[in-house]
Amino acid sequence: MKRKITLKQIARELDVSISTVSKALRNSAEISDDTKQKVQAFAKLYNYRPNNIALSLKNRKTKTIGIIIPEIVHYFFAKVIRGIELVANRRGYNVIIGLSNESFNKEVINMEMLANGSIDGFVLSISKDTLAQQDYHHFYETINQGMPIVMFDRVVNEVNCDKVIVDDLKGSKKAVNKLIENGCKNIAIITTKDYVSVGKLRTQGYLEALEDHGIEPQSDLILKIVEELDSEDHLEDLEAEIEQLFKENKKIDGVFAVNELYALTAMKIARKLKKKIPEDIQFIGFTDGVLSKHATPSLTTVSQHAQTMGEQAAELLIDKLENEDDEENYQTVVIETELIERESTK
Amino acid sequence: MKRKITLKQIARELDVSISTVSKALRNSAEISDDTKQKVQAFAKLYNYRPNNIALSLKNRKTKTIGIIIPEIVHYFFAKVIRGIELVANRRGYNVIIGLSNESFNKEVINMEMLANGSIDGFVLSISKDTLAQQDYHHFYETINQGMPIVMFDRVVNEVNCDKVIVDDLKGSKKAVNKLIENGCKNIAIITTKDYVSVGKLRTQGYLEALEDHGIEPQSDLILKIVEELDSEDHLEDLEAEIEQLFKENKKIDGVFAVNELYALTAMKIARKLKKKIPEDIQFIGFTDGVLSKHATPSLTTVSQHAQTMGEQAAELLIDKLENEDDEENYQTVVIETELIERESTK
DNA sequence: TTACCTTGCGAAAACGTTTTCGTGTTAAAA
């Protein structure tokens, strides 16, 4: 087991100085061709590679970007990561991942951990917990220390930084418009509580679409799920709530759900209640998921282009890292959604 | 925008030496209580945190583990990562991720990149490309340089390192046994070509289960899908192959599929052919996926405990990193599978 | 008074680089 070779060792073996070795390897004009050849041959033989940590310390940049997300076992986030990794790699960066697990504390700890020199900047999506508590001091502090942040999907306006978001409002309008065009008269929405910004926006899109078509929104057709029921572990509770919605509103003929799980669960209940999809009732979800495609019937959905979001976020961050000039010039990139029609709509 | 504060700056402000500051912060007995208090108060005020990169360089360890996986948009791998991250974090480590995208070259480049000081060790799953080419020099070199590797799921015996694997053979025997017990007489298997090691093992388990029950295997009930049809993009071709299987063997009353996609596609075809699930035909898949749970009918499946795999792999790696003693003592941990019964079986 | 011990702190090395600046040697120009 031989340790990695260093400049110092090469220098000692070849009886030259460390500086000479360094310069020879970087093909400096200062060094004679003879010496260069000798050094380069030796370095190749021993497979010399500069130590990244030493370079990071010297250059005060790590060529690494930190990703903080609430959850990795989630198609949307996984796709975003893929996008980030793609452009990061292309531009010579590595990615290091921290999971907040939707917890404020873990988000803070992870960020503090990474901010102490390990990375050059963050790409992140805010945890639900943080959104609920509305405590953003860790973002401010990070930015204040000169470390750029790019937020995606779950962002918060009051923090001044680059952002990449989905046009949630327009996307959900698209979906609800579709349902209306398809003849639905009583469209329900299954959404989250308002403090989840995307939930709020999607609800707003739903309301605007109805209004645009002169339909009076009915509060009993709006089901706001509490966050705790969001996970896979509380499926039964979620099912119960949705079943109640359907039973109390038998005339529902269209459902817009703000995520895949809500949509699929709703379809399940509908089937249980002997409703035919899409004849009796039509469904549209909002997400970039696997489930939609393989569900029975397959689910019409508003696609968010998750990978594109990741790519854009990474580009924004690296641009900022490499151009010290446009310091305070923050952008918000809006990614257009796309309605993918499948079997759950007519 | 104030940069992060360093020991040197604190020393200058307080008019003491850097050593004194360092010792005071670590509560060294060498330093008087007066000075300690002064320094610690100042450090807290300016929120001093040691620079990770400098520590890494000094200690020659980064407290970071590198993960190399073929693909992140994949429930199984995402769950493994979650497991790794969980124990890594608990034990004070960060994780940095490289995606090989199933390519040999990207695997090599990513590993070389990270091996130059950025991480202390690897947790990885080998790309298909690498398995096909059977070129493992990058693993040997990494290990030779004193950097430990833990392989999971897709491993290769000839490389000497810690491993975490699923008992594929036993798992598929369990599945096929279940089908037999449930009364299936003509059980088909939908699997991959043999060079994918897990596919081979699962096929073997299928054959052994049949043999154990005195059932003669029929070659026309064994469908080996070429890898190219594996992706979501070639669903139609996959469907065609499966439809042909069903049409040529009308007596099939049980199907064991080595992954989720094959199983769901097969169920789709069965429905199309007006077969009732599970009355006419029963299905079992092999995976830790979301699809199984939410499919209609939901799919009975052999769970691999992906998260546990990740946890075990991380524990193995960190143990090795922190005990220089048992250098050459490599383990292979086998994770037991679990049959999760759902609606696709009686 | 001398010898010795304790206390409290600083200098310096080390981790592995890159880069600036200085310097000795040789050859060309004056």
Place this chain on the structure above:
DNA sequence: TTTTAACACGAAAACGTTTTCGCAAGGTAA
């Protein structure tokens, strides 16, 4: 012969830590 310039290389600083060692001042024991 003297001056100058080009050439080839080395010393040292810097990035931010931790740690070993040395040392001065003051106190105590002989």
